[in-house]
Amino acid sequence: MIDINYILPEIFISISLMFFLIIGVFKKNSSLLVYNFSIISLILLLALLINLSSTTNASLFGSSYIIDNLANFMKIILVASGIFVLLVSSKYLKLTNIFKIEYPVLILSSMLGMMVMISSNDLIVFYMGLELQSLALYVLASFNRENLLSSESGLKYFVLSALSSGILLYGCSLIYGFSGSTNYNLIAQNILHTDYGFTFGIVFILVGLAFKISAVPFHMWAPDVYQGSPTSVTIFFAILPKIAALTVFIRFLYVPFINMIEHWQMIIVFLSIASMIFGAIAAIGQNNLKRLVAYSSIGHMGYALAGISVGTNEGIQSSIIYIFIYLVMNLAFFSCLFMLRRGDKYFEKIEDLSGISKNHPILALSLLLTLFSLAGIPPLAGFFAKFYIFLAVIEKQMYFLALIGLLSSVVAAFYYLRIIKIMYFDEEKDKYDTDHNLGLKVSLIISTIFILLYFIYQGPLIEVINKINLI
Amino acid sequence: MNFPILSSLILLPSIGAFFIFFVKSSNKIYQASKYLALFIALANFLISIYLWLIFDNSTSEFQFVENKIWIKNFINYKVGVDGISILFIILTTFIATLCIIAVNSSISYRLKDFLIAILLMESLMIGVFCSLDLVIFYLFFEGGLIPMFLIIGIWGGERRVYSAFKFFLYTLLGSVLMLIAIISIYWISGTTDIEKLYAIGIETKYQNLLWLAFFSSFAVKTPMWPVHTWLPDAHVEAPTAGSVLLAAILLKMAGYGFIRFSLGLFPFASQYFVPLIYVLSLVAIIYTSLVALMQQDMKKLIAYSSVAHMGFVTLGIFTMTQQGVEGSIFQMISHGLISSALFLCVGVVYERMHTRIINEYGGLVSVMPKYSILFMVFTLGAIGLPGTSGFIGEFLILLGAFKKNFLVAIIASLGVILGAAYMLWMYKRIVFGKIINENIKKIPDLKKSELLILICLAFPVLFFGFYPEPLVNTMEISIENLLEIYNSNTVFDQTKIYND
Numbered sequence: 019m020i021d022i023n024y025i026l027p028e029i030f031i032s033i034s035l036m037f038f039l040i041i042g043v044f045k046k047n048s049s050l051l052v053y054n055f056s057i058i059s060l061i062l063l064l065a066l067l068i069n070l071s072s073t074t075n076a077s078l079f080g081s082s083y084i085i086d087n088l089a090n091f092m093k094i095i096l097v098a099s100g101i102f103v104l105l106v107s108s109k110y111l112k113l114t115n116i117f118k119i120e121y122p123v124l125i126l127s128s129m130l131g132m133m134v135m136i137s138s139n140d141l142i143v144f145y146m147g148l149e150l151q152s153l154a155l156y157v158l159a160s161f162n163r164e165n166l167l168s169s170e171s172g173l174k175y176f177v178l179s180a181l182s183s184g185i186l187l188y189g190c191s192l193i194y195g196f197s198g199s200t201n202y203n204l205i206a207q208n209i210l211h212t213d214y215g216f217t218f219g220i221v222f223i224l225v226g227l228a229f230k231i232s233a234v235p236f237h238m239w240a241p242d243v244y245q246g247s248p249t250s251v252t253i254f255f256a257i258l259p260k261i262a263a264l265t266v267f268i269r270f271l272y273v274p275f276i277n278m279i280e281h282w283q284m285i286i287v288f289l290s291i292a293s294m295i296f297g298a299i300a301a302i303g304q305n306n307l308k309r310l311v312a313y314s315s316i317g318h319m320g321y322a323l324a325g326i327s328v329g330t331n332e333g334i335q336s337s338i339i340y341i342f343i344y345l346v347m348n349l350a351f352f353s354c355l356f357m358l359r360r361g362d363k364y365f366e367k368i369e370d371l372s373g374i375s376k377n378h379p380i381l382a383l384s385l386l387l388t389l390f391s392l393a394g395i396p397p398l399a400g401f402f403a404k405f406y407i408f409l410a411v412i413e414k415q416m417y418f419l420a421l422i423g424l425l426s427s428v429v430a431a432f433y434y435l436r437i438i439k440i441m442y443f444d445e446e447k448d449k450y451d452t453d454h455n456l457g458l459k460v461s462l463i464i465s466t467i468f469i470l471l472y473f474i475y476q477g478p479l480i481e482v483i484n485k486i487n488l489i
Numbered sequence: 490m491n492f493p494i495l496s497s498l499i500l501l502p503s504i505g506a507f508f509i510f511f512v513k514s515s516n517k518i519y520q521a522s523k524y525l526a527l528f529i530a531l532a533n534f535l536i537s538i539y540l541w542l543i544f545d546n547s548t549s550e551f552q553f554v555e556n557k558i559w560i561k562n563f564i565n566y567k568v569g570v571d572g573i574s575i576l577f578i579i580l581t582t583f584i585a586t587l588c589i590i591a592v593n594s595s596i597s598y599r600l601k602d603f604l605i606a607i608l609l610m611e612s613l614m615i616g617v618f619c620s621l622d623l624v625i626f627y628l629f630f631e632g633g634l635i636p637m638f639l640i641i642g643i644w645g646g647e648r649r650v651y652s653a654f655k656f657f658l659y660t661l662l663g664s665v666l667m668l669i670a671i672i673s674i675y676w677i678s679g680t681t682d683i684e685k686l687y688a689i690g691i692e693t694k695y696q697n698l699l700w701l702a703f704f705s706s707f708a709v710k711t712p713m714w715p716v717h718t719w720l721p722d723a724h725v726e727a728p729t730a731g732s733v734l735l736a737a738i739l740l741k742m743a744g745y746g747f748i749r750f751s752l753g754l755f756p757f758a759s760q761y762f763v764p765l766i767y768v769l770s771l772v773a774i775i776y777t778s779l780v781a782l783m784q785q786d787m788k789k790l791i792a793y794s795s796v797a798h799m800g801f802v803t804l805g806i807f808t809m810t811q812q813g814v815e816g817s818i819f820q821m822i823s824h825g826l827i828s829s830a831l832f833l834c835v836g837v838v839y840e841r842m843h844t845r846i847i848n849e850y851g852g853l854v855s856v857m858p859k860y861s862i863l864f865m866v867f868t869l870g871a872i873g874l875p876g877t878s879g880f881i882g883e884f885l886i887l888l889g890a891f892k893k894n895f896l897v898a899i900i901a902s903l904g905v906i907l908g909a910a911y912m913l914w915m916y917k918r919i920v921f922g923k924i925i926n927e928n929i930k931k932i933p934d935l936k937k938s939e940l941l942i943l944i945c946l947a948f949p950v951l952f953f954g955f956y957p958e959p960l961v962n963t964m965e966i967s968i969e970n971l972l973e974i975y976n977s978n979t980v981f982d983q984t985k986i987y988n989d
Binding site (some may be wrong): 237391395396397401405409410413417420421424425427428431432435438439442443473476477480481 | 643653658
């Protein structure tokens with residue numbers, strides 16, 4: 019007998035999103051109502067998840083759907099960041115005339131897909147979740163349909179993502195063919211180390227996953243899509259799909275294929291090194307802040323992958339800490355970006371930050387801390403994210419990876435410093451508007467305080483994450 | 490449980506900075522923020538003096554130790570002082586106080602932010618000198634980059650952006666290798682607690698690489714030749730108070746690091762790399778002295794002289810003799826006082842004339858007699874004339890060097906002569922001679938606040954020159970203990986290798 023309680027969150031979110039659709043169809047001008055309702059339903063969802071996370075682990079539907087510490091933690095940070103994303107972007111949507119009821123519905127359905135991905139313990143279930151989230155993301159990327167760049171980015175993302183999904187599916191079929199099952203546990207039992215079919219299957223699936231988290235060399239879409247999409251979608255792109263895809267990365271590599279680590283470790287190390295170096299160097303020449311974030315997130319994914327490549331529980335845990343701190347930093351960064359507004363025009367060029375430290379000292383300070391944190395300068399949170407990664411990497415004596423990672427972090431520091439230089443050393447321009455809504459202010463303050471004071475009291479987070487063991 | 494005096498030393502300036510951030514920037518309260526900063530810095534200085542008074546000279550143990558769990562089963566927040574670090578803490582609080590007094594005229598805009606940056610720097614630097622855990626040390630060591638970057642970049646001269654970037658990236662690049670080394674030590678020895686590491690020691694086969702990783706960080710920060718090039722740029726572009734902080738304290742973090750970590754943790758590797766250090770130090774002493782001779786810009790000249798003086802310091806540390814190490818610490822303290830005084834002296838005339846080019850000065854003695862006297866004291870201190878603290882440091886270092894290697898000591902002594910040459914020549918060109926530049930005739934002598942700062946600095950320079958006992962007594966036992974550990978380890982290791 020399947021205990022329905024365990025998938026209550028997924029059921030709740032599907033029902034509420036269908037409900038919102040119905041409201042949208044039958045009631046005119048209901049976009050504000052739906053938007054607020056979706057925030058409330060996400061908060062309820064968060065409460066449900068936190069409540070659920072205290073119960074024991076479970077595997078459902080013939081162990082193709084798993085609720086464990088990893089899934090619970092990832093879902094909680096997914097939903098929490100979803101709430102913040104909706105909170106910060108409402109004013110932006112209104113001012114750019116894309117405040118429609120489809121927007122929150124698409125966000126929710128994409129998050130449902132991600133939650134399925136996070137819990138999946140079976141290739142088919144995982145693929146279903148992946149497609150659900152991608153489908154919603156295609157529409158979201160081109161949501162500002164009057165804008166040429168936005169439409170282009172949606173189309174670009176669709177074509178490339180469909181291709182990568184195809185490759186991924188081919189990998190799934192290879193693994194099914196060689197192991198006789200799509201369930202992770204059964205695959206693990208049926209593995210033959212000598213079979214190169216598995217290696218091919220793993221490679222194809224990793225290609226698909228690497229595309230989703232925009233790791234080099236499958237990163238080409240990221241800068242264009244980040245720049246073209248509405249900023250409220252860019253922040254969504256920068257945070258949520260990465261949480262889901264990284265969880266799948268971890269589960270896929272560590273549950274069925276941990277014994278084949280010698281086959282996939284080099285691949286992950288390569289992805290990681292390439293992403294770190296490329297992310298650091300390519301961002302130097304960028305002038306658009308959204309594009310720059312795209313490159314910087316490529317680099318950051320490199321560090322998260324470095325943690326996964328190690329093959330120990332410490333490695334997984336360090337990656338999870340990394341993604342957690344990364345999402346807080348991104349939230350702070352985008353909150354600052356949303357505050358660069360005059361009238362109904364938003365600014366996203368680096369020069370637009372020129373001298374804001376004079377007119378907007380608190381905004382500038384928050385951005386300063388965020389940027390130093392992204393660069394990994396102690397004692398800010400970003401340093402600890404990298405610190406744990408390298409702790410895990412050096413434990414396994416992978417000094418080369420650690421060295422490349424740290425050196426590219428020095429290169430990356432350069433372009434973060436460039437932004438700080440423009441903010442603090444250059445002449446000031448006109449003031450920006452200061453009438454921000456409460457959600458934006460709150461999320462900026464919370465994320466900045468987290469970044470600044472994380473080092474004082476990091477016990478609770480570490481304790482929660484230490485419970486996540488897959489091996 | 491005793492009162493956590495070291496933590497309060499670290500925290501007090503940060504708390505002050507926090508309050509200053511929320512002071513509204515209207516003019517009246519603006520001044521108040523300066524007095525608040527001054528009050529905090531002064532209080533911190535008095536606390537550190539009190540710390541010195543109750544410090545027990547007769548033991549080499551770490552004192553006032555605070556040990557709290559920070560991350561469970563991993564890192565403890567551990568601070569404490571011994572005879573070596575306490576002197577640097579007092580230097581830090583002293584110089585930071587003077588910096589805040591010096592601020593009023595040299596920083597024309599954004600006073601509030603500047604005070605915050607200086608107070609944060611003070612917190613971080615005290616943290617560096619009293620942390621007893623490698624990770625905590627790294628946090629403080631690297632954290633200092635942020636405020637210093639802003640100090641150079643916001644309030645600096647024309648090429649401030651270039652200098653700030655160079656400073657930041659150079660030091661960051663050096664330090665990331667140290668981070669790898671620290672993590673490696675954790676996996677090799679199972680702890681990052683310095684006291685425990687002193688007790689267990691680190692396996693000799695790892696020592697050389699770890700030593701090099703730490704060296705890369707400290708060499709950039711010291712700075713040693715050939716990675717010293719960021720220093721003249723940073724000094725020239727930084728505002729006066731920034732230069733003072735940089736010269737007086739930031740450079741000392743590396744010297745302190747050499748003594749505490751390179752000598753203490755990797756005795757075998759330190760022994761192995763002595764020739765490298767000797768060569769680099771000698772090149773620094775001779776080469777940068779020659780470079781200093783040719784400088785047209787006063788600040789650049791003093792910056793290069795700093796490199797030369799730090800060359801003496803590294804030389805002294807790696808003689809591994811009681812005199813050499815004592816001399817190095819003494820030299821660091823005295824250089825901290827003298828170089829900051831010299832930068833302040835340059836700042837005084839720069840404010841009046843808005844140029845730092847030596848040739849545009851001349852004949853200051855007739856318009857600024859008080860200034861000329863004080864400037865003379867510090868010039869002689871930089872040369873190492875007997876009776877100033879500079880002499881004691883250099884003398885002890887050379888004594889140590891003569892014990893170990895005659896040739897090295899001879900070459901190093903040449904550096905003293907060169908030092909006299911460039912300092913005296915600069916002094917002569919600025920202070921004596923005829924007044925060529927008409928503008929000089931109009932400039933006033935020292936203001937009260939400037940006089941106060943320079944006298945505050947001149948007093949310890951002369952006092953410790955005549956009576957070095959208080960400093961030497963404080964550090965003597967700790968250094969003896971350090972060298973004892975060092976000697977027992979290296980002797981033991983060598984016999985082990987011979988037996989193999």
